[in-house]
Structure formats: C-alpha cells, structure tokens
Amino acid sequence: MPTLQPPTVALQTELASNLATDLSPAPNGNAALALTLLRRDLLRLKRDTGRWVGLVLQPLLLWALLGSGFGAVFQVPGLPGVDYHLFFFPGLVAMIGLFTAIFATMAVIEDRDHGFLQQVLVAPGSRAAMVLGKVLGVLSIAIVQFLLVLPACTLAGYSLADISYGTLTLAFILGTVGTTSLAFSLAWLCPTTHAYHALMGVLLIPLWLISGAMFPLPADGWLHYVAAVNPMTYALDGLRHGFEGGSSAIATTAPIVTFLALAAYAVLAFALAVFVARATRITRGAA
Amino acid sequence: MTTQIPDMRPPAIVAAMPGADATVSGAPSPSAPSNVVASFDDVTFRWLAPKKAKNAPQPPVLDGFSLTIRRGEHLGLLGPNGSGKSTALSLLAGLHLPESGRVTWRLGGIDISPTSPRARSAFSVVFQSPSLDGQLTARDNLSLAAQMRGLGKATSSPTSPLIDELLAAFDLSARADDRVKTFSGGMKRRLDLARALIGRPTALLLDEPTSGLDEHAFRAFWAALNMRRDADRLTIVTATHRPDEAALCDRLALVHRGRIVAEGNPFDLIRQLGEDLIVVRAERSDEVAGVIAAKLGLLTRTSEGDGRLGDVTCEVPTGEDGARLLVRVVELFPKDRLDTIALKRPTLADVFAKLTGAALASDLPEAA
Numbered sequence: 001m002p003t004l005q006p007p008t009v010a011l012q013t014e015l016a017s018n019l020a021t022d023l024s025p026a027p028n029g030n031a032a033l034a035l036t037l038l039r040r041d042l043l044r045l046k047r048d049t050g051r052w053v054g055l056v057l058q059p060l061l062l063w064a065l066l067g068s069g070f071g072a073v074f075q076v077p078g079l080p081g082v083d084y085h086l087f088f089f090p091g092l093v094a095m096i097g098l099f100t101a102i103f104a105t106m107a108v109i110e111d112r113d114h115g116f117l118q119q120v121l122v123a124p125g126s127r128a129a130m131v132l133g134k135v136l137g138v139l140s141i142a143i144v145q146f147l148l149v150l151p152a153c154t155l156a157g158y159s160l161a162d163i164s165y166g167t168l169t170l171a172f173i174l175g176t177v178g179t180t181s182l183a184f185s186l187a188w189l190c191p192t193t194h195a196y197h198a199l200m201g202v203l204l205i206p207l208w209l210i211s212g213a214m215f216p217l218p219a220d221g222w223l224h225y226v227a228a229v230n231p232m233t234y235a236l237d238g239l240r241h242g243f244e245g246g247s248s249a250i251a252t253t254a255p256i257v258t259f260l261a262l263a264a265y266a267v268l269a270f271a272l273a274v275f276v277a278r279a280t281r282i283t284r285g286a287a
Numbered sequence: 288m289t290t291q292i293p294d295m296r297p298p299a300i301v302a303a304m305p306g307a308d309a310t311v312s313g314a315p316s317p318s319a320p321s322n323v324v325a326s327f328d329d330v331t332f333r334w335l336a337p338k339k340a341k342n343a344p345q346p347p348v349l350d351g352f353s354l355t356i357r358r359g360e361h362l363g364l365l366g367p368n369g370s371g372k373s374t375a376l377s378l379l380a381g382l383h384l385p386e387s388g389r390v391t392w393r394l395g396g397i398d399i400s401p402t403s404p405r406a407r408s409a410f411s412v413v414f415q416s417p418s419l420d421g422q423l424t425a426r427d428n429l430s431l432a433a434q435m436r437g438l439g440k441a442t443s444s445p446t447s448p449l450i451d452e453l454l455a456a457f458d459l460s461a462r463a464d465d466r467v468k469t470f471s472g473g474m475k476r477r478l479d480l481a482r483a484l485i486g487r488p489t490a491l492l493l494d495e496p497t498s499g500l501d502e503h504a505f506r507a508f509w510a511a512l513n514m515r516r517d518a519d520r521l522t523i524v525t526a527t528h529r530p531d532e533a534a535l536c537d538r539l540a541l542v543h544r545g546r547i548v549a550e551g552n553p554f555d556l557i558r559q560l561g562e563d564l565i566v567v568r569a570e571r572s573d574e575v576a577g578v579i580a581a582k583l584g585l586l587t588r589t590s591e592g593d594g595r596l597g598d599v600t601c602e603v604p605t606g607e608d609g610a611r612l613l614v615r616v617v618e619l620f621p622k623d624r625l626d627t628i629a630l631k632r633p634t635l636a637d638v639f640a641k642l643t644g645a646a647l648a649s650d651l652p653e654a655a
Contacts, residue, residue, distance in 0.1 A: 028437060029404045036435040043431075044422050047466070118418035119482070122380045123435050124407035 037133025171238025
C-alpha cells in the first residue's frame, strides 16, 4: 500500500497558484459579449469613412428619383393630393432598417466560419448574448443613418414639430430589431453569401415592397391578405403614425394594433434567431 | 517529466468557493491527479448524416478517443488532414458535443463542461484561419478581445498598457494603427496569438496555427509564443500535421482515423523507431523492397514517390552501420535500377508512417 505523504511547501504553492488561476472571478460573459459586438459594429462604421456618404446619399437619391418619377402618376385612394415624396418617405426609413440589416448580417456568414465570429463562438457568453450584440450593432448603425436622413423629411412635406418622436423611435427600433433578427437567422442558416443574396431577393425585399412602402395597399384581393400577415406592413404603419403626430390616415392599421403586432414581430424574430444560433452550431454527434 | 501532484483540495470546499461554477458536467473527481487540466474519456463523435442520406451510417471522426491534458504542458495532436485532430480540438472548445464519452475541463478541482462560461474563461482558441476583423486596426482587434473576455474598461481601451505590451511582445507596435487586412499572413498569425493570450487563459488551443506561414514567420510565431508560455504558465494543445511543429511539443498524441495510435515525448517516439533510415527511390518500388528485405533482412515499407517512382524506406537496425548498409543496398541492384538512395535521420513523419502505414502529408477522405 503506498503511503500518502503530506504536500511539500512547493507543492502547496503550486496548488494555491492553480486554484487562483482556475477560480479567478468569472466576468459577466453575456454583457461583455453583447457590448463587444455592439462596439465592433460602431468601430467599423467609424473606420469606414466612405460608408458615411453612402449612408446618407443612397437613400436620399432613391427617394428623390422615385418621387420625381412617380409623382405625376401617383394617387392614394381616398386621399387626393398626397405627394409621392411624402408617401414614400416612411418607406425610405423602413428601407434604411432593412438594407442595414441585410448588409450587416451578410457578413455573419463568412465571419462565422473564417473570421471574427469564430472567437465569439468560444467566448464566455451565451448564443443569446451573441445575437443580442449583433442586433444592437445593426440597430445602432441604422439609427445613425436614420438620424442623418431624418431632416430631409421636411423636403417631403412633413414638419419636424409635428412628429411624434416617441412613436417614430419605437416603430423604427421594433421594426429594425425584428428585421435584423430575421436576417440573422437566414444568414446563420445559409452556407454561402450567394445563397443569402438569393434568399434576400425572394424573401425580405419582397416583404418590404408589399408593406405599402412604395404603393398603397389594395383594400382586398390576395395582396391585401399577404400584407396583413407581413410584419413589415406594421413597421411601416408605425413609422407613418410617428411622422404624422401619432396617428396616420395613410396607415392601414390603428396605432394600438400596429405596435402590438410590431412588438410580437420583434420578440418572435429575436427568439427565432437565438433558437437558430443555439441549435445549429453546437451539434451533438449522432448516427 | 511531468510531476504527478496529488489533489489535496476537498471538492466540496472548492465547489463552495466564490466563482466556482455550478454548471459542472459531472461530480468532482478527487481521484484524478490535480495536474490534469482537461480530458477526453472514450469519446466517439460523428457528424450528423446529410438529410438525403439519413439512414447511411456516417463513419466516426473520433472513435474511442481518450487523452488527458496536463497543466503547463505543450501537447501536440499530430495527424494528417481528416484524421480527427481538429475535431478533437473543437470538442475541447465546446463547439460540438460528443456522441458518447465525456470531454471535461478540470478547473478548481471540479469537472466542467467545455460549453460552460467558466471553462470558456479558462481557454482561448487560435483557429486555422485568423479570427480577426480585417476592417479594424490591430489595436481595435485586441481591444475588442479584451472587452469580450470581460476585462475592465481601462484595460480593454485601445490605448491601454496591456495592449501596448502585447503589440510590443509580438513585434506589431509599428503597425498597431493599420487595418489588419493590410497585414501579411505571419503578422495576422502573431496578432491572433496576441489576441488569444488576452486575459491570461489557463490553456491555449491552437488549430494548425502556422498553416500557410513561411519558415521565417513559423519561427517568429513559436518564438513569440514560447516567450509568453513560461511567463503565463500556459497549457498548450496544438493540432498539426507538420512534423517540425510537432517536434516542439513536450508530449505528442499521434491521431489516425479518429484514434490515438501512439503517445509520448517526440524524441522518445523517434528513438523507438530505431537508428537511421535508408530511403530508396526507384521504379517498381515493391519489387525493390522485396529484394532488400529478402537479401539483407531489413524492415521495409513502400510509399508513393514522384510520378512512376516509388519510395522504399528501410530501417537500419540498432548497432548497424548505416553507411555500410547503404553500400550493400546499392550493390544488390544493377546500375541505373535505383533512381536515388539516401541515408537520413528518422522524423516524426517516419514514426507516423511506420505506425499507421499512412503519410502525414496525405489528406484522408473527409468523414463529413
């Protein structure tokens, strides 16, 4: 039978040192991870000066050109005299959220397998924190872009004094969170950026087109029913309510319905993104 | 030689200490030696079958894989691409879960799952491709890594002394404010390593860390890492297919088709192979090997050479004069029958070839 010897001083020092290393206070991994991803997106925006031009000019150019082209032939049923520049401006703001979400989450695909997100996957934080960080990062960029474009609403015919800023901000945040989460789920599931491009072309961009962003929605017919279940319809209605002091005549739903639907969209889309991120990356080997 | 340190820590006390992780994968195991920092216990892993072939059995990537990693050692997993060494590393990093068996980190006296935040605070990973943001500067990348590991605002600031120190240690100070996408492969690797060392992890997992690097960059990478290793009392696990990289490890596990075929100190493994090797390159190498084995009684093995030429490797028995044997081999064949013949010291690639019959350079078919 081997006899147990008491530990030597050197051994005790070694054990104490090991304990100190192993049991150093655990950082708040979730908060650290989410804030890191948020800061990363803001740093990328700060470092990429050329992007600022695109952030402002691209949406405004689209708005000005479409407004000029469609202005002569456009009419909202039941609301004669509504200018297309005014009609399209909330759609433009919704587009800012959508396009920011699409381009920012597209980076997730390569980033996940060959870039920065690899270290995120082994960081001491949960997948929910990872999704939250990415969504907050995209939301921050979208808000910057939104604030830069907002003054142009006066050119469309809106008055800065009449805007319900709380309603507008809430609608923009909920809509962007929902769309970013949805785009994140699709990006996470897509093996390549080409597949993601194709999916965006047949899914998210059509959702924006049939939200009432570019043309008034019909009162009946299949398009009416598709628009009724399209979450972006509610995102757009929320923005219209915001631009028109809290309640818009052009919006298809009442404010309370709009925001209940938008909140449900944001929560469900975020939950879906967390589910997808958790289910598909940590896989158990199986026969 | 690694000292076996008995575990003197009562697990109940350890578990009750502030910061001890409650999400353990198993009960404390006081019988395990305290210098074990992580272990694989009879692990089997296979990738999920593609949807179109749900009923087709997938070959296991890891099959009965058992290994312990000791505190402070540099352990190498040596094998060709597709042998399972990177998968083993990904299980250790908690990116995948085993089909059967257990992968555990042993921290503070208790066994912890690799997916728990406590384990993830204890290790860092350097992946095959650098996990850096090319659009950001080197300073930004280190700052983000520090923030991600939960270091305070002052420490994770881009201009913090910690980040300055790391940039200097890895010879990157001059390019600290340049975008990483403008860096060479070697610089990206050094930056990735500096990133992984932030927060003083207990262990560093390196997956083919020097792939694609030239000789100079290879040496610079390992020189920088070895300088930090002693200071930080790091445990390192390196998955590699390079014999020269494997030779830098304290201990090696040779991985072939998801199993460990040999384990030991690199020099001991080479020594077990015997003395020098005679390598003959010729047409119809099987025939040449047969003649050498029959006439001289040498152990031979053949492998693919260059085009129609094949290689025959002959082991020089202990105590024999390699040069004299080489002359005897030449004398066995008519002039021009052999293309080349050479006497060389055995390497880890030779050890691997002898044990598995496969070459380290070859890519095995992917199991996934």
